[in-house]
Amino acid sequence: LTRTARRLTLAAGAALALAAVLPVQAQDIKPRLIRFGYGLAENSNQGRAVKMFADEVQKLSGGKMRIRAIGGAALGPDTQMQQALIGGAQEMMVGSTATLVGIAKEMALWDTPFLVNNTREADALLDGPVGDKVRAKLEDKGMVGLVYWENGFRNLTNSKRPVTKLEDLNGIKLRVMQNNVFLDSFKQLGANAVPLPYSELFTALETNAVDGQENPYNTILSAKFYEVQKYLTITNHVYSPWIVTVSKKFWDGLSKDEKAVLQKAAVASRDFERKDTRAEAAKALADLKSRGMQVNELSPTEAARMRDKLTHVNAGVATQVGMDLWNETQAQLAKLRGG
Ligand code: TF8
Incomplete structure (x- = not known):
C-alpha cells in the first residue's frame, strides 16, 4: 500500500469505528x-x-x-x-x-360516540x-x-346530581370541547352543552359557570376536577385520541x-x-372515590337509551368525514371484531 492509500484506509476505519460508537455524530x-x-x-x-x-x-x-x-x-x-x-x-x-376539526374535518371520525x-x-x-x-x-x-x-374513554362528571338516567341530564350545563360532534351529542342527550377551551374548564367548574364536563379518569384526577365535581357517571361514551x-x-x-x-x-x-x-x-377510579367522588354506573337499560340517542350523530359524522372513510372504518372494525 502506498502511504496515501494506507492513510485513507486508516481514516476510513476510524470513521467506521466512530460511526459505530457515535452514530449520531x-x-x-x-x-x-x-x-x-x-x-x-x-x-x-x-x-x-x-x-x-x-x-x-x-x-x-x-x-x-x-x-x-x-x-x-x-x-x-x-x-x-x-x-x-x-x-x-x-x-x-x-x-x-377534537379541536382540529376546523382545520381537517376528517378528524371528526374520532368523535363518533x-x-x-x-x-x-x-x-x-x-x-x-x-x-x-x-x-x-x-x-x-x-x-x-x-x-x-x-387521551382515553370519556366519562361524565357534574356538581348537581348523580346521573342515573337520561332525564337527569336535562338542564345540566355541560362543558364540551370546541367541536360540533360533541356539541350535537350532548344536545341529543338533553344537556345544555357549552363549548369551552380546556384551559378555561377548571375555573368554569369552580365558579359554577358550568355544572359538568366529560373527560377520561386520568384527567379528572390530574386536573383535580374532583375538588369541584361531586358526581361521576361511568359512560365511556367516546374514545378520545x-x-x-x-x-x-x-x-x-x-x-x-x-x-x-x-x-x-x-x-x-x-x-x-x-x-x-x-x-x-x-387505578384512577378508586383514587377518585377515595377523594370523595360519588361514582355510579348506568343500568343496562339507561346505558342503551343514551347510546341510542348518541348514535343519532353518526350519520352527520359520516357525511362530514366522507362515506369512503366512514365505510373503510366500519369495514376495519368489522374485521377486527370478526377475529
Ligand atoms: C378536553 C380534552 C383535553 C385535551 C388536552 C388539553 O377536554 O380532553 O384533555 O384537549 O390536550 O379538552
Whole structure:
C-alpha cells in the first residue's frame, strides 16, 4: 500500500469505528430548539409523555435537538397553538384531535360516540390505514401529524346530581370541547352543552359557570376536577385520541436525519404514553372515590337509551368525514371484531 492509500484506509476505519460508537455524530443534525406546547399539567399522563419524548429526542440527536416543553396551556389553548404551528411561531404540540376539526374535518371520525369498544380496536384503527389517512389530512393545512396518543374513554362528571338516567341530564350545563360532534351529542342527550377551551374548564367548574364536563379518569384526577365535581357517571361514551403535531413550516426545513429523530422519538413516546395512561386509568377510579367522588354506573337499560340517542350523530359524522372513510372504518372494525 502506498502511504496515501494506507492513510485513507486508516481514516476510513476510524470513521467506521466512530460511526459505530457515535452514530449520531455522523448524521446531518443541527442544534435545534423545539417549543412543544400542551394543555394539561406537567404532572399528568400528557406531561409525563412529553417529558419522555423530550428525553428521547435529546438522546437520539446526541443532545443537539432540544425540546422545550411548555405545559398547562401556557402557550394558549389547543386552537391557538395549532395556529402558531401553522404560522411557524411554534414547532410542536400535543392536543385533542377534537379541536382540529376546523382545520381537517376528517378528524371528526374520532368523535363518533362508541366508535371503538376497547383499546385494542382503538390502537388498530389509529395506527392503521384509517388513522394514517386522517393524520395525512393535516399536511395541506400546515401541520404534520406524527402519532396518536391515548387521551382515553370519556366519562361524565357534574356538581348537581348523580346521573342515573337520561332525564337527569336535562338542564345540566355541560362543558364540551370546541367541536360540533360533541356539541350535537350532548344536545341529543338533553344537556345544555357549552363549548369551552380546556384551559378555561377548571375555573368554569369552580365558579359554577358550568355544572359538568366529560373527560377520561386520568384527567379528572390530574386536573383535580374532583375538588369541584361531586358526581361521576361511568359512560365511556367516546374514545378520545391525542395527536402529536409539528409545524409544517418547521418540518420542511429539517434534514432527513432530523425528521427521523422526531419520528422515532414520537413512536417511542406513543408506546410509553399508552402504557402509562392505561396503568393510571386502571387505578384512577378508586383514587377518585377515595377523594370523595360519588361514582355510579348506568343500568343496562339507561346505558342503551343514551347510546341510542348518541348514535343519532353518526350519520352527520359520516357525511362530514366522507362515506369512503366512514365505510373503510366500519369495514376495519368489522374485521377486527370478526377475529
Ligand atoms: C378536553 C380534552 C383535553 C385535551 C388536552 C388539553 O377536554 O380532553 O384533555 O384537549 O390536550 O379538552
